[in-house]
Amino acid sequence: MTGPRWLAPLAALGGLLVLLPLAGLVSRVEWSEFWSLVTAPDSLTALQLSIRTATAATVLTLLLGVPLGFALHGMRRGPLAPARAAVRAVVLAPLVLPPVVGGLALLSAFGRRGLLGEVLGGSLAFTTLAVIIAQAFVAMPFMVVSVESALVARSGRREAIAATLGASRTRTFVRVTLPGIVPALATGAVLAFARALGEFGATLTFAGSLAGVTRTAPLDIYLLRETDPEAAAALSLVLVAVAIGVVALAYRPVTTRTPR
Amino acid sequence: MRLEARVAVTSRGVDATLSVGAHRTLALLGANGAGKSTVLESLADVTRPDHARIVLDGQVLAEPGRRRPVPARRRGIVLLSQDDALFPMSVLDNVAFGPRSAGRKDAEDVARTWLDHVGCLDLAGRRPGELSGGQARRVAIARALAAEPRVLLLDEPFAGLDVEAASAIRALLRELLAGTTAVLTTHDALDAHTLADDVAVMESGRVVEAGPAREVLSRPRTRFAARMAGRVLIEGTMRGGRLVIDEVSSIPVSGGPGAGSRAAVAVPPASVAVALESPSIAGDRAWILDSVTTLEPRGDHVRVHGALVSADVDPELASELEAGARLWCGVPRGLDAYAL
Known part of the structure; x- marks a missing residue:
């Protein structure tokens, strides 16, 4: 399908809007020092912390987001069906919530004076665990959406046949349903990882910026921006590369062999 | 079980x-x-x-x-x-x-x-x-x-x-x-x-x-079961070894219930002959006057559905037929009749 000619210049402008800032970033990088900047102890600490926490957050979204996706899908029939849209809106809200608002919300739940402060016997805030929770909070919607739409696309027929063959629900879930939605799980995990890696506002609000404990790469970049712009640009470029790689991985056309 | x-x-x-x-x-x-x-x-x-x-x-x-x-x-x-x-x-x-x-x-x-x-x-x-x-x-x-x-x-x-x-x-x-x-x-x-x-x-x-x-x-x-079984059901009343279909048509059958009972024969449409004019010699068939209701193309032949009988005919012959047209259907004599 080709649109009218006047779409082309607008498309070019759109492309530039994305490309120019990236080009600017690249132009700021001191290539001779790139490697030493990225492997400086502080940078490495921040990068490693980012990767560790983002991985943990992704595991958490798999563990909790997949059941949530199933629950949302299960609500389409039965007495809870009318509430489904509302529940989905709440679960997906972190996707569009200003991150700083998310951070405040997390503080008021898990902070020292938060709802669970007493139960937890202290505050979770300003710990590495807080970083992971903040990242999972903003990243989980990707997993939920991914799983739910994959389930909608399934007819449920294989599950029904598995039951007639004598399989328990758990067996059907593990052996038939989960293998059937692996592409959706992979997409959800990759997007959640990317979102967790880039998380800034909620982390800063809820977890603070303690070097080695809660200062992830994006926070480090924000601090370096004033004191050491070259290092900030170098670290930024690393995150840009990861982001582009992740998107390319998650959005390549999925060639699944649909079993007959 | x-x-x-x-x-x-x-x-x-x-x-x-x-x-x-x-x-x-x-x-x-x-x-x-x-x-x-x-x-x-x-x-x-x-x-x-x-x-x-x-x-x-x-x-x-x-x-x-x-x-x-x-x-x-x-x-x-x-x-x-x-x-x-x-x-x-x-x-x-x-x-x-x-x-x-x-x-x-x-x-x-x-x-x-x-x-x-x-x-x-x-x-x-x-x-x-x-x-x-x-x-x-x-x-x-x-x-x-x-x-x-x-x-x-x-x-x-x-x-x-x-x-x-x-x-x-x-x-x-x-x-x-x-x-x-x-x-x-x-x-x-x-x-x-x-x-x-x-x-x-x-x-x-x-x-x-x-x-x-x-x-x-x-x-x-x-009629429906007959169609699923690939046959056409011809219904009538038994009278003296014949299945009487209406005022003008009856066919000789074998077996069947006593006189006056409702009975039927089931015949494959492929074994029903069709003539446009009243056949001069009956031959080994009994002829029933029918009128076309629908024509159903079935690959290399056309199934002509009449009010009473259906028959499989050549497309060339079918091209001369249209809904409402009169036709004669030749049914084999001596079909096995059974009570309905």
């Missing part, structure tokens, strides 16, 4: 009653959309019917007023669906799925035995996507039987297969279904003839005729 069932699914207009004798095969014969698949899915608890009473060998699986029907996984009723619904795992794991679910230690041996039975042992390591349509159907059959079903349900087992694969699988099923309690759906009288002991004819969600296959297929009692 005697199965007695009445299932109703209101949204699909289905309310069917059927029974299957132990170790017998019942064919649900009906046109597309008659509700055959819905009945099978209800029996297997793949579809939850609005109303169901299902008794298998004295065990009540579902009953109105019963709090919860017995769930699919405890029924021992396995559904072989048209789409095969193979799982995303190797062929061997697919077939071993039932025995493994039952906790059998020798599940893999059982699977190999059944794969061998259906001639697919060499495909054990393949994935479902790497199978042809015929191979996938064979694997699905092996998977269903490996679960040792008390009742096997087969939904259009030859749907979507090419002619060769369908013939091969028809022969395979003929062997495997012997001694199995089974229900299969089909719109083809041939399947009912070759695979079933009993036939239940379904029309618009209801069983309209049921009985031993030979009886239902050769002596149908309704």
Whole structure:
């Protein structure tokens, strides 16, 4: 399908809007020092912390987001069906919530004076665990959406046949349903990882910026921006590369062999 | 394993009653959309019917007023669906799925035995996507039987297969279904003839005729059942060895009930001759004056449906006919008449 000619210049402008800032970033990088900047102890600490926490957050979204996706899908029939849209809106809200608002919300739940402060016997805030929770909070919607739409696309027929063959629900879930939605799980995990890696506002609000404990790469970049712009640009470029790689991985056309 | 069932699914207009004798095969014969698949899915608890009473060998699986029907996984009723619904795992794991679910230690041996039975042992390591349509159907059959079903349900087992694969699988099923309690759906009288002991004819969600296959297929009692059996039903009243159809037409028949009783003969449309003018010599046929209602193209011939009789004719002859046209239908003399 080709649109009218006047779409082309607008498309070019759109492309530039994305490309120019990236080009600017690249132009700021001191290539001779790139490697030493990225492997400086502080940078490495921040990068490693980012990767560790983002991985943990992704595991958490798999563990909790997949059941949530199933629950949302299960609500389409039965007495809870009318509430489904509302529940989905709440679960997906972190996707569009200003991150700083998310951070405040997390503080008021898990902070020292938060709802669970007493139960937890202290505050979770300003710990590495807080970083992971903040990242999972903003990243989980990707997993939920991914799983739910994959389930909608399934007819449920294989599950029904598995039951007639004598399989328990758990067996059907593990052996038939989960293998059937692996592409959706992979997409959800990759997007959640990317979102967790880039998380800034909620982390800063809820977890603070303690070097080695809660200062992830994006926070480090924000601090370096004033004191050491070259290092900030170098670290930024690393995150840009990861982001582009992740998107390319998650959005390549999925060639699944649909079993007959 | 005697199965007695009445299932109703209101949204699909289905309310069917059927029974299957132990170790017998019942064919649900009906046109597309008659509700055959819905009945099978209800029996297997793949579809939850609005109303169901299902008794298998004295065990009540579902009953109105019963709090919860017995769930699919405890029924021992396995559904072989048209789409095969193979799982995303190797062929061997697919077939071993039932025995493994039952906790059998020798599940893999059982699977190999059944794969061998259906001639697919060499495909054990393949994935479902790497199978042809015929191979996938064979694997699905092996998977269903490996679960040792008390009742096997087969939904259009030859749907979507090419002619060769369908013939091969028809022969395979003929062997495997012997001694199995089974229900299969089909719109083809041939399947009912070759695979079933009993036939239940379904029309618009209801069983309209049921009985031993030979009886239902050769002596149908309704026009619909006759059509499903590939025959046309000619109804009339017995009088002196003849079946009187209307004021002008009657045909000599053999057998049949006493004079004055309603009776019928069932004749394949291919054996009915057609003439546009009153035949001067009757020959070995009895001629019935009829008028055309519809013309149904069927590949290399046209089935002419009249108000009384249907006949298969050459397209060239059919081109001279139109709805309302008069025609003479020549029916063989001495057909076997039976009481209605």
